[in-house]
Amino acid sequence: MTDDHVYLTLSEAGPEPEGEARWAYGTGFADPLLGVDTALPDGVEGADLAAYCQMLGDDALVLSQRLIEWCTRAPELEEEVALANLGLDLLGQARRLLTRAGQADGSGRTEDDFAYWREDHEFRNVRLVEAPNGDFAHTVARILAFATARQALYQRLVQHADPVLAAVAAAGVKELAYHREWAQEWLLRLGDGTPYSHERMQAGLDAVWPLLDELFTPHPVELRLGTDPAALREPVLALLSDDIAEATLTVPDAAPLAYVGGRAGRDGVHTEALGPLLAELQVVARAHPGATW
Amino acid sequence: MTATELSEATLEGRFDAVVAAEQRIEPRDWMPDAYRATLVRQIAQHAHSEIIGMQPEGNWLTRAPSLRRKAILLAKAQDEAGHGLYLYAAAETLGVDRAELTEKLISGRQKYSSIFNYPTLTFADVGVIGWLVDGAAICNQVPLCRCSYGPYARAMVRICKEESFHQRQGYELLMTLMRGTDSQRRMVQDAVDRWWWPSLMMFGPPDDDSPNSARSMAWRIKRHSNDDLRQRFVDMTVPQAEHLGVTLPDPALRWNEERDSWDFGEPDWSELKKVITGQGPCNAQRVERRRAAHEDGAWVREAALAYAEKKRSAQ
Numbered sequence: 161m162t163d164d165h166v167y168l169t170l171s172e173a174g175p176e177p178e179g180e181a182r183w184a185y186g187t188g189f190a191d192p193l194l195g196v197d198t199a200l201p202d203g204v205e206g207a208d209l210a211a212y213c214q215m216l217g218d219d220a221l222v223l224s225q226r227l228i229e230w231c232t233r234a235p236e237l238e239e240e241v242a243l244a245n246l247g248l249d250l251l252g253q254a255r256r257l258l259t260r261a262g263q264a265d266g267s268g269r270t271e272d273d274f275a276y277w278r279e280d281h282e283f284r285n286v287r288l289v290e291a292p293n294g295d296f297a298h299t300v301a302r303i304l305a306f307a308t309a310r311q312a313l314y315q316r317l318v319q320h321a322d323p324v325l326a327a328v329a330a331a332g333v334k335e336l337a338y339h340r341e342w343a344q345e346w347l348l349r350l351g352d353g354t355p356y357s358h359e360r361m362q363a364g365l366d367a368v369w370p371l372l373d374e375l376f377t378p379h380p381v382e383l384r385l386g387t388d389p390a391a392l393r394e395p396v397l398a399l400l401s402d403d404i405a406e407a408t409l410t411v412p413d414a415a416p417l418a419y420v421g422g423r424a425g426r427d428g429v430h431t432e433a434l435g436p437l438l439a440e441l442q443v444v445a446r447a448h449p450g451a452t453w
Numbered sequence: 454m455t456a457t458e459l460s461e462a463t464l465e466g467r468f469d470a471v472v473a474a475e476q477r478i479e480p481r482d483w484m485p486d487a488y489r490a491t492l493v494r495q496i497a498q499h500a501h502s503e504i505i506g507m508q509p510e511g512n513w514l515t516r517a518p519s520l521r522r523k524a525i526l527l528a529k530a531q532d533e534a535g536h537g538l539y540l541y542a543a544a545e546t547l548g549v550d551r552a553e554l555t556e557k558l559i560s561g562r563q564k565y566s567s568i569f570n571y572p573t574l575t576f577a578d579v580g581v582i583g584w585l586v587d588g589a590a591i592c593n594q595v596p597l598c599r600c601s602y603g604p605y606a607r608a609m610v611r612i613c614k615e616e617s618f619h620q621r622q623g624y625e626l627l628m629t630l631m632r633g634t635d636s637q638r639r640m641v642q643d644a645v646d647r648w649w650w651p652s653l654m655m656f657g658p659p660d661d662d663s664p665n666s667a668r669s670m671a672w673r674i675k676r677h678s679n680d681d682l683r684q685r686f687v688d689m690t691v692p693q694a695e696h697l698g699v700t701l702p703d704p705a706l707r708w709n710e711e712r713d714s715w716d717f718g719e720p721d722w723s724e725l726k727k728v729i730t731g732q733g734p735c736n737a738q739r740v741e742r743r744r745a746a747h748e749d750g751a752w753v754r755e756a757a758l759a760y761a762e763k764k765r766s767a768q
Contacts, residue, residue: 237534241534258520272519349761350756354752444518452629
């Protein structure tokens, strides 16, 4: 190896070995959905599929934005890497789902059209993902709850009639298995660590618990698509209860957060936390309408 | 001469021979105290730079104007945290530990690259940091892949590959912006105007004002003088700037036929001195963020230790 010319030196070192999946979705590596049939299958209503893809895509996008807020603030460098990893996985899921939404409704809208140019009330994420991060324990509690529920959902969606949704789910199941494992490990360390960490971890679970119900409350779109999330309630809560008991913590006894006139996140009725989050996410894109990045 | 001194001299002779033969010194090998201290200082400073360097670009993560750019930037920040980890691990092979080095960083006893004490003011800064700052870092770091200390050299091979990827991504972002709207092109030129001179200062003071260089070169830690590397960076960057369509903010920049190189102006060394000694626009804020993250996370690290201890004693 010589260093007479830096670029030559680096190209002499050869390309990255196969399978080194370090690069973010869309930064040059092969699209995992490449070759998947994007035609709308018979019996699936395009508008419903688009709405559903926005629900799941917005969940992933908004939670990813919250995880990104941890960057440079994590308690340890290993967690810096892990939180970025979780954020990247969710961002990748969001991008595929929002792209699918634009195909399904025939509008041809792109992932960025959905992310940057919709108003708050057009976002269909559950309120769980938009709440501010809180401390590290609160973040662990949210990741544990979300990853457990989303993994259970994706395990079912792998069989969905829409091949794109099924492919997103198949890739996502593996990612969420890691998210769940990461959160389980921290649940144990914090729950069964010091008295103070135990207290923080319990407070994190208590804060997250009232927001879980929305994940299992069916929306008419979900019922029409045959993806009723009510079936997930029992198995997901059973998994979470086991995790919580193992960590010497208590399953919160908390009533679900009420809806507003019968509506919540899936209907575009959010908490006060979403507006500032989206204002920040969208500010540069909106300052330059028509620009390409 | 006592037996100990004799063996010390013999060990030093062996060390010198290994270094002169371009072979690697490994953690268990004998090495002069000053060599060890120099490496600890340099590797720690490098590790700190990776970690502090996440902040200026991290400033744009939540506002990145497309999801693709957001993913690229997040992956880059993650790579930098990873580089910090490899480098702290390389420093640990020399008998220090990460917690001790972090304490030194947040108490101001160890430094990081001064470039990160400049603010990132628009999204174009993300591209310019990739192109110029990562570009300059690559010029500095590629020779370190042949550094005489094995663990550092091996860490640098991987880091340099990733840095070059970041540099290409930065350049690609700038190409996209330059093909875009007038306001995007203005953003790029403004960012180049702000980052050009600080990038040149990344190579350190001029050779006649760089007291430690000669010894590091003898030890094969450093291989090229600051001024040589700076010239190399300028020669590499000028054609890239032309291709991009931006103007480098140096009226003295002109091709020198005789030297087969670009002549360029003198950076403002008094500014560099100010930034190094703590008067930079972001010095206080960068260290404060790192300190806050470290202190806010103390209870989490304590919990992890307590849990591991419980598991150990239960076995």
